[in-house]
Amino acid sequence: MAERAGHRAAPAHTHPEEVPVQTALAALADPVRIQLVRELAASPVWTRSCGSFDVPVGKAALSHHFTVLRGAGLVEQRDEGPRRVNRLRREEFEACFPGLLDLVLRPDARTQDG
Structure with a gap:
């Protein structure tokens, strides 16, 4: 069945429980x-559109990054x-990879010290 013009398929989602640690890293x-x-972590859920x-990347590269x-x-x-709006799956990801997001979200000491 053909999709209507302008209609895009819903994205496929992977639950963090199905993700090997190497993929997450x-x-x-x-x-x-x-x-x-x-940026997602600092925003209310479902408020940030992809654009x-x-x-510093174009639309195609940005789409790839969201796919990853x-x-x-x-x-x-x-x-x-x-x-298309986004939500960081913080709780689900944290349950599978405890502490990993905290490390990523922690301010980098090099940028704080100049």
Whole structure:
């Protein structure tokens, strides 16, 4: 069955319980993805659309980064009208990888000291 023009399929989500630790670490190894996770952590849930992040990549690369984060169980997305909004799966991820998000979200001492 063909999709209607302008309608996109809902994204597939991976639960953190299904994610090997290597996949979680690889997802968090990229500076752009770390920035996305940090911005999501600082925002109320379901308020950030994909295009609202201040990252130095184009639309296709941004889509790839969100795909990686979803595949690692870090992000959940849903469509609200024309916008795709995001939620950091903090509690679910923390239950599977205790302390890992805290390490990622911790301010970097090098940026604090100048």
